Amino acid sequence: MLTPICASAQDLSYQPINPRFGGNPFNSNHLLGEANAQNKYTDPNDRSNQSQADIFAQQLQSRLLSSLSSQVVDAIFGKDPQQSGTIQFGGQTIQFDRGLDSVTLRITDQSTGKETVISIPTLVKAS
Template identity: 50%
Template sequence: MKHIVLAATLGAFLTAGTAAAMAAPLVYTPINPSFGGNPLNSSHLMGLASAQRTATAFDAKKDGDGGTDPGTTPGSSDAELFIRQLQGRLLSALASQVTEAIFGENGAPSGEIVFDGTIIKFNKTLSAIELEITDETGTTVISVPRLQIN
């Protein structure tokens, strides 16, 4: 009887030992780069999110009863959308030119850029870059501190 119990116990240990040898630990690997995943996944995940998104900025406009009114979306024609996109690109190109004039390889210590009734004056000092933007609504002064490396 002792031999049967010993053989059964030995068989149980051998079976448990082989099962433990075949098991591997579970390792969680995040997909989303916001949570430590591969940064190359970001554009793919943004594409998936954009494809699933049905709401637009125009849906934020509320009608009288508090709900959205999709029939009254202003500026939703193709021509108006094209004009808005074109204005955005032109303003972006203008901002790039201003940035190049201030910070570029041949950046000037001070200067003035004029376009369509808007005047941008800039002056680089040791501690800041001062911008003065003048248009038909008034003058705005912006002072951006410069990076000081010791």
């Protein structure tokens, strides 16, 4: 009954599979492939099914709005800044008023009447 029994064991070690958690970096392509295969989400902003004319119209609108925003910034902060003004573009009305320490922009959507107010602090140059 009192015979000695030898027991042997080895350390348990855990190795994660995902490379983000310390796993083998060669698993990343395999895991990404599996995730993409299971992904049922489709991007609503995917441009692959748009026509060339639609893409061109969106890019043109983006460039026009960028040019308009540059003009607004020049009118407010340019060489000869104005105290107030109104700019209309499409269905939008942009009004700006310069205060003592900030410039207030009011962007109004004329079709819905929705108004967005943005207050931009002005930097005062120390002399």
